[in-house]
Structure formats: C-alpha cells, structure tokens
Amino acid sequence: MTDTSSINDARPTQWISPLSVTLGFAEIIADIAATAAAREREHRLPHDEIARLKAIGFGALRLPSDRGGHGVSLSELLVVARDVAAADSNIAHAFRNHLWQVETALRKRDHPFHAHVLALSAQKKTVGLSFTESDVKAAGARPTQVLSRLEWDASRDLYVGSGEKVYATGNLYNDAFVGLAVESRAGRTVQYVLERSAGVSNDDDWQGFGQRLTGSGTARFRDVTVPAAHLYPLDPPASEHAAPWGFTFHQVYLTNCIAGIVRRVALDAVDVLRTRGRNFYHGEAEHPADEAVLQSQLGRIRGYTASVEATADRAVAALQRACDAYGMDGEYEATLAATFAASEAKVVIDDLAPQIASWLIDLGSGSVVSRIGALDRHWRNIKVIASHNPRLYKERLLGQNLLTGQLPPTGAFF
Structure with a gap:
C-alpha cells in the first residue's frame, strides 16, 4: 500500500501517497506537517487544520461520490489517514470516532439513525460520541x-x-x-x-x-x-450468524496512526542527519552525514519503518476483506481473521515503534533534544496511542488461541 523507499527523497511531499495526491489532499497534508512541531510547542489546537480537512471531505471519504463523498474503499481511507498521521497524529486521531460512525452507518444506511449520520457527513460535518x-x-x-x-x-x-x-x-x-x-x-x-x-x-x-x-x-x-x-429506535439485534467482532476498525485505525508517526520519524531522521552541523570529536568523519555508524543507524530506521508499515498494511488488508464479506457467508471467518491480524499488528508495532522513535534521538544526539524541534513528541504520541487497549491482553489472546482456540472478546474496548 505505501512505498517507503522514498522517505529520503528531497521533495517535501514525496512521502504523501499517490492516492492523497489524486484526491487533492496533498497540499493540506503538507501544510499540516510543516506546522506540527510549532503547534506542539505552543499547544495550539488544530481547529483551522481540521476545518480545512473537513472542507475537502476527509470525513466523507467513504461516502459514494453521488452522496457527497469520494467513494474510496476502506483500505484507501486508511492510506489517506496514515498520510495525515504522518503529518500530525493528533489530527488523524481526532477523526477516528467520526470515521467509525460513518463506517457503521454505511453498513446500516437504511436505518434512519445511520442515514442521519451519513447526511451530516455529506454536509462535511463530523460526528462525535456521547x-x-x-x-x-x-x-x-x-x-x-x-x-x-x-x-x-x-x-x-x-x-x-x-x-x-x-x-x-x-x-x-x-x-x-x-x-x-x-x-x-x-x-x-x-x-x-x-x-x-x-x-x-x-x-x-x-x-x-x-x-x-x-x-x-x-x-x-x-x-x-x-x-x-x-x-x-435501537438497531435491530444482530443475526445469530453475524460476526460479533464489530470494533476491529478502532484498533486498526490506531495502529495505522502509529505507522504514520513512524514514517514521520524516518523523515525527521533524514533531516536530522543532513542538517547536523558537527560530529563527535571521536567520530571518523568530518561531517555527521558521512559518519558510517550514523548512516547505518539511518538505514536501521528506514528498514524498521518499512517493516512497521508493511505490518500495518497486512492488518488493513484483512479489515478490507472483512468489510467486503459483510452480510455474506464468509463474514464470520473474515471478521475473526481481521481481529487476529489487528492484534498481531499491534503486538509487533507497539514494541517496535517506540524503539524507532528512540533511535531518532540516538541519531541526532544532543543536537536534537531541544524542545524547539519537538522531536520527543513522536515517542510520546506513540506510547499514548498504544496505551489504548494494551497489547498485553492481545499477546495473551494470541497465545491462548494457538493453545486452546480461545476467541477474542467482543466488547468495544478490545
């Protein structure tokens, strides 16, 4: 889904997916990225940035084009959301509950409650939870x-x-x-x-x-x-044959946000090494960008970033298959597989992503610990997102399932 081979390209928007470019989102995503560190330093809430995303239809991406949306698939939605997360994970996260409401409403659009949610989305409004x-x-x-x-x-x-x-x-x-x-x-x-x-x-x-x-x-x-x-009225009871795991979207979305942060870490790593002015006195090269151990560290960040994005893509693909199977004979199996894929991705990415963010500090050393660059936000944001539905319970479930066939819980908080 995402080509990370271009993370060290000099062009400022090369890291944005071709899909976001095609949809006309690249400019606002690039603007969001350019001002993210300043917002963090100043604690400036992104009202304007979110308003711009609403206006161009980020919250209506999944609606059909003839109903005010862009008509993208679920996996395509997550491609664009990862681009937004790579620009500023706060903004991508802020849209999660709305996007889940839209996803649910698309499945149940004949119910007047869900039809109302879709109508608001078509008006470029977003819907939160009470x-x-x-x-x-x-x-x-x-x-x-x-x-x-x-x-x-x-x-x-x-x-x-x-x-x-x-x-x-x-x-x-x-x-x-x-x-x-x-x-x-x-x-x-x-x-x-x-x-x-x-x-x-x-x-x-x-x-x-x-x-x-x-x-x-x-x-x-x-x-x-x-x-x-x-x-x-309340939604009618689910069919006894329906898959009971209705909240996998939440977890995949958050893991997808972390993958976006990791992409930003890789981009920032390139900038750090290119702009670092002096090397340690015991280094082997005059300039840090020519230092072998620092080049190796950058390569490590790049490789692990590619692995994180690929792992997230695997969970996204499984969620798309579950979406495609909704209301069909294979829904139960596809939804269960998506839940396990989401858990597997979370276990891996929640471990790797903070480490990658720490390697960024190793790469820049004392040159990057100033609050001006706000590079510490990446580790902090990863850990806070990862704290939603801790991976420890996912690890246990995955082990139990292999041993005994244990099925995942069905509540929203898993």
Missing part, C-alpha cells in the same frame, strides 16, 4: 450513557438533557454527537443525534503526556435540546 467511561470499577464494566435521560419539554416540543463525557477524543472539533438515552415519554432507550449548540462545551483538560492536541478532554452537555425527529 458515551462515557463507566464509574463502575468492576472488571468488564461497560460504558454508560452521557445523556442518560432525555426529558420531554412540551412547551418547546423537544427533549432536553444534560451530562458529561470524559476522554472525549475529537469532540472539541465535532459538529454533532450521537449516543443512547432513555426518553421520558415512553421510557424506552433510543439513539439520538445531537447537533452542537450553546449548551455543548469542551474543556481542553486532557492531561496525557502525548497526543496533547486531540481534544480529548471533558465534553459537557448542559440543557441541550434534541428534536423528537432526531431520536431513533
């Missing part, structure tokens, strides 16, 4: 609803609700939010689509040491209103 982490500390606790109850206000002919969402990744930039709630008139659980209004606020209070600009703070909903027309 689910929160459960307060229950028991193992296996499930997420709870933010707007747990929507009260009917007859004087205004609409529903009103309040609540908060923690770890609201991307919600700072989203135009609408979806979730579940009990509506007061009939006492039934419904799905809702809530568009941003004065009652929605987002705090930039995410305290992570990486991915600092994803808008992952607290989302607050105060007396927000939802028209009755934007409440929908």
